[in-house]
Amino acid sequence: MRDSKFRGKKINYGEWIYGVPVFDGDKAWIVKRIGDNFSADEVHPESVGQYTGLKDKNGEEIYGGHLVARVRSVRTGTTRRRVGRTYNEYAVTSEILVVGEVRFGTPEKYPMDGAVSWYVYTDQSTSYPSYFWGDGKASDKPYHATNNLSEFLDPKCSYEIVGSIHDNPELLQPQGGSQE
Incomplete structure (x- = not known):
């Protein structure tokens, strides 16, 4: 316990x-x-914040209200390649720095799960072109898919405490906007 x-x-x-x-x-x-x-x-x-039971990569205890950062490999684009008479869609990924606030509850990203847990909340998101598939054919016109980068607090990830929502709220401001 x-x-x-x-x-x-x-x-x-x-x-x-x-x-x-x-x-x-x-x-x-x-x-x-x-x-x-x-x-x-x-x-x-x-x-007032509770200890999550996790430590950051420097051995510091992570509490609710901490701002944590980690580099994530996220989908930022799409490439299509012709294979025979159809196209295959492949994800293009990039590594970006994600900064978020440690919270307890149900993440807005997963409301249907109803899971209550520690999670990292962020407004950061990626937007990338994707192609609709229909009858085995890809559309010639891409639509833009958006992915919010909030996530459950994962003990296997290498987070680093970069501040507190109470001391450093400016760290949550987008640095140059979302990845598009």
């Missing part, structure tokens, strides 16, 4: 503290034990 750990950002000093959260209305505190005594510090309620 893993430990339930939490953190929150102190109201007075803006530093991150770790312990057990206590909520009362619109206020929150992080309580920590020091020997036989307890200490409670008021924190911004929206900053």
Whole structure:
């Protein structure tokens, strides 16, 4: 069984503290034990995040609200090759840096799954041409498929903590837009 750990950002000093959260209305505190005594510090309620049970590639614990980054190989295009009397469509992939916020819940990308889990939310997406198939023939005119890059938090992936949604929201702003 893993430990339930939490953190929150102190109201007075803006530093991150770790312990057990206590909520009362619109206020929150992080309580920590020091020997036989307890200490409670008021924190911004929206900053309280739970430990995911995973660490980033540098050994740092990943909490809800962290911003993580990883390089992903994603589909960014399509190529067609004629094979006999038909065409085959092949994916063109590129490696891009994806930055997202660690959240808990059901990702908007997978609403029908109903799965509740840790995931990485991002507005980043790729758009690429694809071709409709009908009666074994490919269309001559491509349509643009779009793929949002949000994903479930995968323990096999090499994430790196790059900040916090509370300290660095600008890191979620698109860097030059989506890959098109």
